[in-house]
Amino acid sequence: MQNFVYDIPTKVFFGKWQISHLVDQIKPFWNKILLTYGTWSIKKIWLYDQIITLLKEKNIQYRELWDILPNPDISSVREGIELCKRNEIQFILAVGGGSVIDASKAIALGYFYPGDPRDMFCKKTAITQALPLGTILTLAATGSEMDPYLVISDREKQEKRDYGNPIVLPKFSILDPTYTYSVSPKQTVAGIVDIMSHIFEQYFSPTSATEVQDSIAEGLLQTCIYYGHQVIADPENYDARANLMRTSSLALNGLLGLGKQQDRASHNIEHALSAVYNITHGDGLAIIFPRRMEYVLWDGTNPIILDKFVDFARHVRHIHRIWDDLDIARAGIEALRNFRSQIGAPRKLSDVDILLPDFDMLADKVVVNWSIGGFKSLEKKDIIDILQQCA
Amino acid sequence: MQNFVYDIPTKVFFGKWQISHLVDQIKPFWNKILLTYGTWSIKKIWLYDQIITLLKEKNIQYRELWDILPNPDISSVREGIELCKRNEIQFILAVGGGSVIDASKAIALGYFYPGDPRDMFCKKTAITQALPLGTILTLAATGSEMDPYLVISDREKQEKRDYGNPIVLPKFSILDPTYTYSVSPKQTVAGIVDIMSHIFEQYFSPTSATEVQDSIAEGLLQTCIYYGHQVIADPENYDARANLMRTSSLALNGLLGLGKQQDRASHNIEHALSAVYNITHGDGLAIIFPRRMEYVLWDGTNPIILDKFVDFARHVRHIHRIWDDLDIARAGIEALRNFRSQIGAPRKLSDVDILLPDFDMLADKVVVNWSIGGFKSLEKKDIIDILQQCA
Numbered sequence: 126m127q128n129f130v131y132d133i134p135t136k137v138f139f140g141k142w143q144i145s146h147l148v149d150q151i152k153p154f155w156n157k158i159l160l161t162y163g164t165w166s167i168k169k170i171w172l173y174d175q176i177i178t179l180l181k182e183k184n185i186q187y188r189e190l191w192d193i194l195p196n197p198d199i200s201s202v203r204e205g206i207e208l209c210k211r212n213e214i215q216f217i218l219a220v221g222g223g224s225v226i227d228a229s230k231a232i233a234l235g236y237f238y239p240g241d242p243r244d245m246f247c248k249k250t251a252i253t254q255a256l257p258l259g260t261i262l263t264l265a266a267t268g269s270e271m272d273p274y275l276v277i278s279d280r281e282k283q284e285k286r287d288y289g290n291p292i293v294l295p296k297f298s299i300l301d302p303t304y305t306y307s308v309s310p311k312q313t314v315a316g317i318v319d320i321m322s323h324i325f326e327q328y329f330s331p332t333s334a335t336e337v338q339d340s341i342a343e344g345l346l347q348t349c350i351y352y353g354h355q356v357i358a359d360p361e362n363y364d365a366r367a368n369l370m371r372t373s374s375l376a377l378n379g380l381l382g383l384g385k386q387q388d389r390a391s392h393n394i395e396h397a398l399s400a401v402y403n404i405t406h407g408d409g410l411a412i413i414f415p416r417r418m419e420y421v422l423w424d425g426t427n428p429i430i431l432d433k434f435v436d437f438a439r440h441v442r443h444i445h446r447i448w449d450d451l452d453i454a455r456a457g458i459e460a461l462r463n464f465r466s467q468i469g470a471p472r473k474l475s476d477v478d479i480l481l482p483d484f485d486m487l488a489d490k491v492v493v494n495w496s497i498g499g500f501k502s503l504e505k506k507d508i509i510d511i512l513q514q515c516a
Numbered sequence: 517m518q519n520f521v522y523d524i525p526t527k528v529f530f531g532k533w534q535i536s537h538l539v540d541q542i543k544p545f546w547n548k549i550l551l552t553y554g555t556w557s558i559k560k561i562w563l564y565d566q567i568i569t570l571l572k573e574k575n576i577q578y579r580e581l582w583d584i585l586p587n588p589d590i591s592s593v594r595e596g597i598e599l600c601k602r603n604e605i606q607f608i609l610a611v612g613g614g615s616v617i618d619a620s621k622a623i624a625l626g627y628f629y630p631g632d633p634r635d636m637f638c639k640k641t642a643i644t645q646a647l648p649l650g651t652i653l654t655l656a657a658t659g660s661e662m663d664p665y666l667v668i669s670d671r672e673k674q675e676k677r678d679y680g681n682p683i684v685l686p687k688f689s690i691l692d693p694t695y696t697y698s699v700s701p702k703q704t705v706a707g708i709v710d711i712m713s714h715i716f717e718q719y720f721s722p723t724s725a726t727e728v729q730d731s732i733a734e735g736l737l738q739t740c741i742y743y744g745h746q747v748i749a750d751p752e753n754y755d756a757r758a759n760l761m762r763t764s765s766l767a768l769n770g771l772l773g774l775g776k777q778q779d780r781a782s783h784n785i786e787h788a789l790s791a792v793y794n795i796t797h798g799d800g801l802a803i804i805f806p807r808r809m810e811y812v813l814w815d816g817t818n819p820i821i822l823d824k825f826v827d828f829a830r831h832v833r834h835i836h837r838i839w840d841d842l843d844i845a846r847a848g849i850e851a852l853r854n855f856r857s858q859i860g861a862p863r864k865l866s867d868v869d870i871l872l873p874d875f876d877m878l879a880d881k882v883v884v885n886w887s888i889g890g891f892k893s894l895e896k897k898d899i900i901d902i903l904q905q906c907a
Contacts, residue, residue, distance in 0.1 A: 128532060129530050130527065132528070134525040140518065146521075333755075336739045336743065337736065341736070351727055
């Protein structure tokens with residue numbers, strides 16, 4: 126196990142009606158807030174009305190920024206920063222899924238940043254100031270409600286960049302699983318795929334002797350599979366929504382990855398894909414991840430790689446009756462692919478209407494933006510190979 | 517799953533040489549500190565010298581309170597409070613295992629408490645002020661380094677009381693697994709038993725649909741068993757010490773228990789035992805726990821009870837070839853008992869020199885101090901039964 130620092134002070138209010146804690150978390154400290162959200166969905170479930178009523182009752186002044194779309198664009202961030210400056214905003218309340226929360230984090234950082242917010246993610250100098258923010262989660266997926274990360278797109282330049290800074294960790298997050306009842310099957314599945322991908326990228330690691338992280342990861346993966354089936358059959362199953370929501374936060378709050386080398390290659394490849402084609406992040410991951418796993422597995426030079434895949438197959442997919450390690454590992458990946466098909470995740474690029482992709486251009490975008498592959502180092506030709514197998 | 521609030525802001529520095537962060541965590545805020553520790557063991561491993569050198573380098577003034585013994589007594593707490601008041605102490609640095617940390621938490625609370633500290637634990641009114649504290653852990657066991665709980669004995673009255681208050685959550689905890697290399701096999705085993713008991717008391721619960729907590733609990737239990745064997749064979753195995761240390765914190769920081777009804781019956785029975793006989797807490801738990809499990813299991817009225825025991829046997833002890841649920845459950849408990857015997861934990865009261873205990877008096881102490889049994893309610897005669905089976 127490697128050394129690490131765990132420092133996640135986000136206060137989590139989990140369960141039904143936890144919105145009752147909202148104003149207690151804001152009023153004593155801040156009086157002018159920016160309310161951020163996506164589309165009409167928070168109005169459809171009456172969440173918007175509840176929030177406004179609570180804010181008005183306590184005379185908390187608010188401005189609104191809406192229309193923050195999936196793969197949130199830097200233009201929303203610029204608009205939000207402008208709005209905050211004009212209204213002397215002290216606190217941001219993000220109501221939505223990862224896109225709304227990530228855009229809000231970028232606005233919180235950009236408020237104090239002297240240049241264009243797009244440059245924040247490229248600078249070497251650390252940003253040390255941000256507006257405080259809190260979240261009300263409406264989609265179990267990215268883990269942004271309890272992590273220091275954000276991903277912002279620049280649609281104009283067809284780019285997507287991720288960034289992490291502990292100063293944007295939410296002060297509090299309200300997690301009421303009933304807010305996710307109305308999430309569509311497609312988005313629910315994409316969320317589950319995203320959660321599982323976060324877990325995988327920390328689980329499949331070359332760092333040895335990390336039983337504590339790995340056994341937790343295996344437990345969370347099993348939770349995703351168990352409740353993944355249930356939630357597709359019954360979208361208003363509270364237990365399923367609750368367990369998935371809790372898992373989304375635990376998947377990326379440091380619990381699994383701290384103390385281990387990590388590998389975000391699949392996420393990074395997917396970011397290039399959704400930057401260019403604006404597909405749902407989880408859909409892209411569903412297509413790329415099993416291919417990427419197989420690609421790593423084919424490299425037989427590192428025995429730790431094979432062991433990890435065998436562990437996954439045995440402990441998570443309960444494959445016991447095959448005796449050859451490589452066969453077990455392959456059966457594990459196939460079982461994962463089958464689970465995803467059962468819940469309706471896409472399997473190949475054509476399933477999300479990407480028919481004749483420019484592999485070379487996509488690979489360039491991955492390589493330019495990130496160093497790639499902690500588990501097995503990937504070069505441009507590897508990325509093209511993986512993408513071609515996804516077609 | 518039940519509603520919950522997770523709010524654990526403790527910053528954890530984990531790994532070798534993390535003591536390098538010590539003064540950065542203290543100096544900017546506090547300049548007069550109380551250093552608390554147990555016996556000579558922190559001097560034997562040169563930890564004491566390192567701490568003193570670091571404090572002196574930054575001109576941090578310190579006073580010392582030592583000789584805080586296992587099952588820490590209220591007299592140490594009184595002495596510490598007196599020392600803090602006399603020296604206008606601003607911060608407490610607890611260096612040791614759970615006993616030192618718990619006594620330090622009680623001192624932190626007692627500093628602002630107007631009466632005798634013994635009364636703090638009985639009062640209905642919430643205590644809202646405490647001195648801030650940090651910890652340097654030298655024993656993986658109680659989880660006190662990342663939880664709001666403390667247990668204090670009153671040797672004179674043969675009583676032991678537990679108490680929880682979020683205001684005593686450590687500001688930071690430094691967890692360097694190498695500090696536990698010299699922990700004796702007996703204390704290492706008692707620590708493992710304590711960790712596993714914490715996990716069990718949250719795992720065996722009547723709350724349904726808590727797959728996320730339960731799968732993590734199963735992972736942590738497997739970690740204890742896997743590295744338990746390793747650490748006994750090789751006390752300076754870094755990986756084993758590291759995984760056990762991380763598990764001790766995660767076992768009681770809310771991750772497993774929040775959202776579930778809990779059952780601290782075994783801990784409560786043990787507290788009466790160690791209050792009277794001053795045995796090592798983990799030894800008492802090793803004796804009581806399997807008996808208590810069997811006692812609960814014999815009550816076949818609640819199907820959730822049996823299911824949980826079957827899950828434990830299957831998922832943690834990997835017992836698959838028995839088909840009758842009750843037989844599997846019993847085999848799971850027996851496998852647990854065997855593991856503990858293999859690592860050298862005591863099995864019965866006579867193993868810790870309790871030869872002719874006064875069962876009636878012990879049961880009275882349990883019943884008087886706590887309401888007992890969240891999983892299955894226990895009355896005085898149940899407690900006597902359980903204790904008699906431990907003889």
